[in-house]
Amino acid sequence: MNEKQRVYRFLTGVDNADFCHKVTEALSKGWVLHGSPSYAFDAEAKVMKCGQAVVKDVEPFAYSREVVLGSI
Structure with missing residues (x-):
C-alpha cells in the first residue's frame, strides 16, 4: 500500500480579489480547503x-523547514 503524506498551508492576505485568486490557484494545483476561512x-x-487553510496529500518526502510548500 502506498501511503500519502499530508502537507498543510495557511494562506493569508487582504480580503480582496488577489486573496481569492491565491486560494483559487492553490485549488487548481490540487490543494483542498481545510476548515472555514x-x-x-x-x-x-x-x-x-x-x-x-489548505491541505494536500502527496507522495512521501523528507520534510524540512526549507521545503517551499507552495511548490509541492
Missing part, C-alpha cells in the same frame, strides 16, 4: 484580512 480587522492597516 477566518477574518480579522487589521487596525493598523485599517483593512480586513483573511486566511484559509
